Amino acid sequence: MYIYRISQEHRDIAKAEIETLIGPVVSLDDNLFLVESYGPKAKKLAYTKQVYKILASGTDTQELLSSPIEDNYRFDAIGEETLPLADRLYALHQKKVSLEQYDHHYVLFSLETTYFTEEIYVNTDTGQERRAHQRAYNHPTSMHPLLAKAMINLSGATSFIDPFCGAGGILIEGAKMGYEVLGADISEEMIERAEQNLKALGYIAQLSVQDALTIESEYEAVVTDLPYGKNSVLESKELYDQFLEHAKNITSTLVLGSQQGSLTDLHGWTEAYRFPVYVHKSLTREILVLKKG
Ligand SMILES: C[S@@+](CC[C@H](N)C(=O)[O-])C[C@H]1O[C@@H](n2cnc3c(N)ncnc32)[C@H](O)[C@@H]1O
Incomplete structure (x- = not known):
């Protein structure tokens, strides 16, 4: 013991x-x-x-x-x-x-x-040297490396896709853990940043410019930090709803970062865990682990 x-x-x-x-x-x-x-x-x-x-x-x-x-x-x-x-x-x-x-x-x-x-x-890993402001390209909504690492652990998977990968914070953690990681983002600029950030740390990942709602292959898990509505929860809700529906075709495990209060209808997914994570006074993130069925 x-x-x-x-x-x-x-x-x-x-x-x-x-x-x-x-x-x-x-x-x-x-x-x-x-x-x-x-x-x-x-x-x-x-x-x-x-x-x-x-x-x-x-x-x-x-x-x-x-x-x-x-x-x-x-x-x-x-x-x-x-x-x-x-x-x-x-x-x-x-x-x-x-x-x-x-x-x-x-x-x-x-x-x-x-x-x-x-x-x-x-455990001596504080994630400090991998924080966003230390990266080659920075993104203001990037999460703390240790939270990204925990999200990957919550998936239980050793390979995953991050379909809203942004500057690649979650991909970096996955690559560091020795996992097979894939990233996609609708923005070409973000994919370039992710590539630079991974490269700066000596990691590689398969990256593509793609709308998350059109991803087709199957993956062991999806681990991602969803985009946040800048002005309201409602702004992100439509994309979240569409993504939860689409994700049923590509995986059986979702680990999602989202804006608290925006993921209410789970579209048939079963909630395994839900944790609030305070970011700043106008944003609390929610980490959700969802399983198919
Ligand atoms: C919250 S950021 C991700 C931050 C990331 N976890 C990081 O550490 O940098 C969300 C990303 O989703 C992307 N995005 C927005 N709508 C999308 C869509 N329909 N398909 C794919 N990516 C999308 C944005 O370009 C943005 O880079």
Whole structure:
């Protein structure tokens, strides 16, 4: 068993990402989840910050602290003061402690049950260097790279099309994850920008200038940030309605960013998840995961 620690932002999305890529979760705390497995896919999660392997659990802290440990370690406790616990741990083990250059990081979680764990993964990807203003060509409505990455994870797919790809923010994340990505946009200028942005980071994607409502082939998933009506929700509604209808011909999984309140009629798609994401005071995005049937 493992404990996944998520970042505080977008807690519900973080949980859904784990459920989609790894499996069911049990909530231990605001940002800690108990999960049965851990594998390469866990490293793709956008909002999981650390994974801990449970070495022992129970209610007897003294017994847990006496679990075998390795040399050159660091110890921390969560939910209880570290120092008195660390003193007890040092007394129990004649091992080398190293707070900076450690090979093993043990963490004790004092929750309803106490867990003695070893940290096995730290996610250092903040997406910062891939943010829109850092790109060769910038687009004002581009979403944060970590949100794009989470949307891809919510699709559960390893290849997808973004039919409103704009400057390519979602495609960049998909390409970085090693997935096969395709992009289309009605604007030739946007496709050129997407191409430049991908190229600047050393990625390639199949891109085409096309109206999303005429796309014909079938895809494992559609992951996209729909265009937003500049003046009103109603402005985008007609395109959204047409796209939901058309998308039935091209995929069985849709992960959509849209303007909150504009996707009410789902045209027969089943809602798996819906999350509000605050952008600025006049725009809240909604992330929706829809399944066919
Ligand atoms: C919200 S932006 C996408 C932003 C993108 N996620 C990014 O990171 O840059 C929406 C894009 O949809 C495109 N678009 C609008 N109507 C379209 C249509 N009918 N078919 C395809 N693309 C369309 C616009 O040109 C615009 O680039």
